[in-house]
Each structure stands twice: as C-alpha cells, then as structure tokens.
Amino acid sequence: MLKLSTQEIEKDVPHDGLYSLRSLKTPHAARALSIWIISIFIIFLIVLFLPWQQNIRGSGKVTAFNPMNRPQTIETIIAGRISKWHVREGIFVNKGDTIITITEVKEKYFDPQFLKRMSDQIDAKAGSLASKESKARALQRQIAALRQGMQNKVDQSQAKLEAERVRFSNAENQYQRNKKLFEAGNIPLTKFQDIEYKYQGSKADLQQAEIELSRVEAEYLDKISKTESELSSTRADLFDGEGDLIKYRNEYANMQIRNEQYQILAPQSGTVVKAMKTGVGETIKEGEAVCTIMPETSDIAVEMYIRAMDVPLLSKGREVRIQFDGWPALQFSGWPSVSVGTFGGKVEVIDYVNSKPGEFRILVVPDKNDESWPKQLRVGSGTKGWAMLDNVPVWYELWRQLNGFPPSLYEEPLEDVLNKNESGKAGNSEELK
Numbered sequence: 001m002l003k004l005s006t007q008e009i010e011k012d013v014p015h016d017g018l019y020s021l022r023s024l025k026t027p028h029a030a031r032a033l034s035i036w037i038i039s040i041f042i043i044f045l046i047v048l049f050l051p052w053q054q055n056i057r058g059s060g061k062v063t064a065f066n067p068m069n070r071p072q073t074i075e076t077i078i079a080g081r082i083s084k085w086h087v088r089e090g091i092f093v094n095k096g097d098t099i100i101t102i103t104e105v106k107e108k109y110f111d112p113q114f115l116k117r118m119s120d121q122i123d124a125k126a127g128s129l130a131s132k133e134s135k136a137r138a139l140q141r142q143i144a145a146l147r148q149g150m151q152n153k154v155d156q157s158q159a160k161l162e163a164e165r166v167r168f169s170n171a172e173n174q175y176q177r178n179k180k181l182f183e184a185g186n187i188p189l190t191k192f193q194d195i196e197y198k199y200q201g202s203k204a205d206l207q208q209a210e211i212e213l214s215r216v217e218a219e220y221l222d223k224i225s226k227t228e229s230e231l232s233s234t235r236a237d238l239f240d241g242e243g244d245l246i247k248y249r250n251e252y253a254n255m256q257i258r259n260e261q262y263q264i265l266a267p268q269s270g271t272v273v274k275a276m277k278t279g280v281g282e283t284i285k286e287g288e289a290v291c292t293i294m295p296e297t298s299d300i301a302v303e304m305y306i307r308a309m310d311v312p313l314l315s316k317g318r319e320v321r322i323q324f325d326g327w328p329a330l331q332f333s334g335w336p337s338v339s340v341g342t343f344g345g346k347v348e349v350i351d352y353v354n355s356k357p358g359e360f361r362i363l364v365v366p367d368k369n370d371e372s373w374p375k376q377l378r379v380g381s382g383t384k385g386w387a388m389l390d391n392v393p394v395w396y397e398l399w400r401q402l403n404g405f406p407p408s409l410y411e412e413p414l415e416d417v418l419n420k421n422e423s424g425k426a427g428n429s430e431e432l433k
Helices: 006-012 019-023 028-048 114-184 189-260 308-313 394-403 414-432
Strands: 051-064 072-075 080-085 098-103 263-265 270-275 289-295 300-307 319-324 343-350 359-366 382-393
Touching (some): 098 289, 114 189, 300 319, 308 359
Antiparallel strands (some): 051 300, 080 098, 098 263, 270 289, 319 382, 343 359
C-alpha cells in the first residue's frame, strides 16, 4: 500500500474551505441557456445599430385620381314620377344610355299639346308685331307727308304774305303823297278818300296773310303732333310685344329642354352600383339622386389621411408603401425591402387645408418603378400606408417613439446638393452670356 506524505495530503486539502463547492459540476442545460442569453443579447445590440427607415403612418381608401372618374350620383333635373327603369344594379351602361323614364307631376305641364299651343301663341304674337310694325311705318310716312304739306302751304302763304307786303308798301306810299297833296288843297276829298280806302284794304289784306300763315303752321303742327303721339304709342306697344315674344320663345325653349329631361341618361360609361329610388310610380324631387354609377377607370389612387404634425415632412414624390384590404401582407415599416404583400406608390397631391380635424389628405399614385397594383382593386377599399422618410439607427427610432418626437426631416445627400449648386452656377453663367 502506497503511503502519502503529510505534505502531499496538505496540498490536496483546500485551505479556503470550498472544496465541496469546487467538486460540484455545472449542469449542461444551464451552460447552454447562458450561451443563448448572451447570444441573444449580442444580437439585440447589433440590431439596435441596424438602419431603420422612418415613416409616417396613415390610413385611407382606394379612389380615382381624376375626380370625374370617381363614383357619382345621377340626379334628376326636374321633379317627376318614375315611369320605367331601364337598368338594374350591377350592369354596365354606356354614356347616353337611358337609366329611368319619368313623367310629369306639375299641373302646368299636363297638357300634351302644350308645345303646340305655345308655338301658336308665338306665331300670333309675331303676327301682331308685324301689323304694329306696318302701322308704325305708315305713321312715319304720314308724318313725312304732313311735314311736306306744311312746308308747301307755308311757302305759299309766305309768298302771298310777301306780295301783300309789297302792295301795302305801295299803297302806303301813295297814301302819304296824296295826304300831303290833299292837305295842300291840290286834290279833291273824294279822290283822297278813295286812296285812303285802298290803303286800309291793303293793310287788312297784309294782316290776313300773316294770320293765314300762322294758321297753316298751327294746323299742320297739330296734325303732326297727333300723328307722332300715335307713332310713339304704337312703338311702345311694339316694344312690349317684342318683350312678350321673347318671353314666349324662352318658355318654349325651356319646355323643349324639359321634354328632353324625362329620360334620365348616363353621363358617362360605368357600372350602376346602387339605386336610391326603387319601384314605379315613386315621386322624385328636383336635384334628387336616383342611383350611383361607378365610371370605368384605370387611374386609381389611394386617398390617405395623415396627422397635421407630419404634413411638413411630406413632399410631392415621396415613396409610400401601401397595404390593401384583402391582400395578405407582412409589413416591416422600417425595412420596406423585406416587406411582403405591400405595393409601392408616390405622393402626388397634398391638400392645403385639413380634411378632418387634425388630419390632412394626400393622394398616392402607383409607383411605375415598383410592382403593379392589383387589377382587382375596387374604389372604396380600405388601405394602410407608410410614407418613407430618412434612415436612422433602430435605437434612435425606439428612443423617438418612446418620447413621442416627430420623425427627422429628410436631408439630401451631399453629392446631390453639390450637383444642384453646380447646375445653378452653370445656368447663371448662361444667362449672363
């Protein structure tokens, strides 16, 4: 038997009193768990420094980019009663196809010969105006004839008046000479009285000629005034009649247009998706919708609503990732390259006023450089979207989310800035040249 020395035994015996603990072995499962925990921690630290693309979240629905291609209601222009439906929901109609036929409900338009009677009324009014125009022309000719007659009579009276003035002048001269001779006793009284009598007669004829001239002028002026008054009255009736004729023709044209409104037509090609009025005999009011039509269109877009605090970060042309309802998707908002089932888009329109309290609307169109949007999309389908911003580390994004800070503004690369500056300088040099 081998005997151990005292020194060898002292070497094997621990001095710290932990010999039993050191003799225990670590279980294999615990060692594997510690390795996994350390590995996960190291991976977590690595992930914290991976690039994360910031984004702005929003939700909305599918719509048409062109307003004329969005769902529209077909309204009736006039009030009426539904007589016949020519379509049903779900069928495709072309532009100009008849949707509904309505009948009249206003008693004013019940007469089936209303248009004919209005046409006859217009013809009668036009005939009346024609006769008044003829009368006005006749009165104008009568006035012209009276003026000409007055001129002739006045000329005759003036000629007679001038002759009487000459005779009166001669008679007056003869009277004055014989008066001196009579006073000197050279002629007898009988001869002087005969000369005086002729002088007084010539004076009376002159006065009569003057009165006749005034009478002729007054007579013709009175006739002309009466005829002109009648002409003015005729013209006033003529103007009133022309106004009434215009009114009748306007009513006739409106009635013609109204007759065309009994057929409610499709304003453009599309699918009838909903009828607001049903049955036959139901009364509809002016401007009331009868059905909704979805136009045939391919310019689909996404109408998204984002928070007001995120609007300054957006600009036209920003990339957007979109998830459509009904299409399964696995979305990593910060890593769009590994997302599955999402589609690319670009911001095309940003509203200048809020559409909802605290929210602004943007329109997103398909990205031509990305996968095409599904053809099965329907207008009105729900969507979720992420507008992509700049890249930051994952730890920064977590810190930002915990503190509720807005995303960072996008900064242009230094190369793009330098290129823009160089292009601007080149443009300025060309303008100086």
